[in-house]
Amino acid sequence: MAMNRGLPATFSADLEHPLRWGVIGTGSIAHTVMSDLLLVPDAEMVAVCSRSADRGAAFAGGLDLPRGARRPTVAVFERLADMLPEIDVLYVATPHGVHHEAVIPALESGTAVLAEKALTVHYRQAQTMVDAARSNGAFLMEAIWTRFNPLHVRLRELVAQGVLGEIRSVSDDFSFRFPYDPGHRLYDPALGGGGLLDLGPYPVSFIQSLLGDPDSVDVAGSLAANRVDDSATLMFRYADGITGVGTCSMRAEGPNTACVVGTLGRVEIEANALRPTRMTLYRDDLEPEELTTSIEGSGYVPQLREVQSRVRAGDIESPVMPHRDSLSIMRILTGALSALGVHHP
């Protein structure tokens, strides 16, 4: 893992104040994740950046802050640069088609960045972000929060310990019906709309985290009326017939399940594979074993804690969601989009 060598003054292991967070974007995920931030010790929500001062103020005013806590200050998008010196970490919660507009200036100022998935809309842009993190010694992580869910962590441990034997196949689905609406960001090509960039990062990350980078990926999918992708199935191919199958769709409600099959056993996540509270371990000749967990806040707390500890340690990436995995995910998504005839700039 790369370490931060040229630490800006605000980034040091002996930082004495709580880490100061700012958010850009005041939409649905910004509200959910910043509400979870209030559950993280040693973190403070200090600034909001919006394209509109009114929306920024409404967002800041709507947070359920602890009694006596200072309300976050509000900056309009054009004044993002003024906000950056006031914060240690920027959470980028704008549509992925415009993530780079905030991520690049933040990294160039040495500010740590937690950027929503998809990191961006094209592999090349993702590489530019990673280069900016490395050359400025600033922390960057894509917000694949699923990797920090305690059952996902436990599943990776079971695989690493060989409990399932050799992994032969991994499958994961994230699909929900979102009727065609060309006015919504999910269908807006200018904002990076489409199922692969919005839903696809989760199954792709899940398979990649367990099987590594595939030798090749086949894709089948469909396009909406405005030629934004609205469903896709990706088959990851590995040596010796090992496969991963990831599905994502905005056209139909899917099972939202995951399954990891090895030569000695399998794990099934029977529901809500993004945020599971239960999974079952099946092993030859043994009773099925149920593994459970509880969810902190809305499920984003463990990812936020990871950012806190990495930034405090002066790291520029997380070993759980490292730059190379974000690049791998973006390479797969870019290739799948291209195969479906969808091209983001």
Ligand SMILES: NC(=O)c1ccc[n+]([C@@H]2O[C@H](COP(=O)([O-])OP(=O)(O)OC[C@H]3O[C@@H](n4cnc5c(N)ncnc54)[C@H](OP(=O)(O)O)[C@@H]3O)[C@@H](O)[C@H]2O)c1
């Ligand atoms: N981790 C998760 O579970 C999760 C869940 C949903 C979405 N996401 C990701 O989070 C990001 C935002 O998704 P969301 O569902 O929160 O979207 P959203 O509700 O549409 O909110 C996005 C916000 O970004 C700001 N924005 C800046 N430039 C914009 C532009 N050109 N057009 C539209 N909005 C712009 C807007 O805030 P202002 O008007 O205040 O500028 C808007 O409210 C996406 O990358 C998405 O993939 C993650």
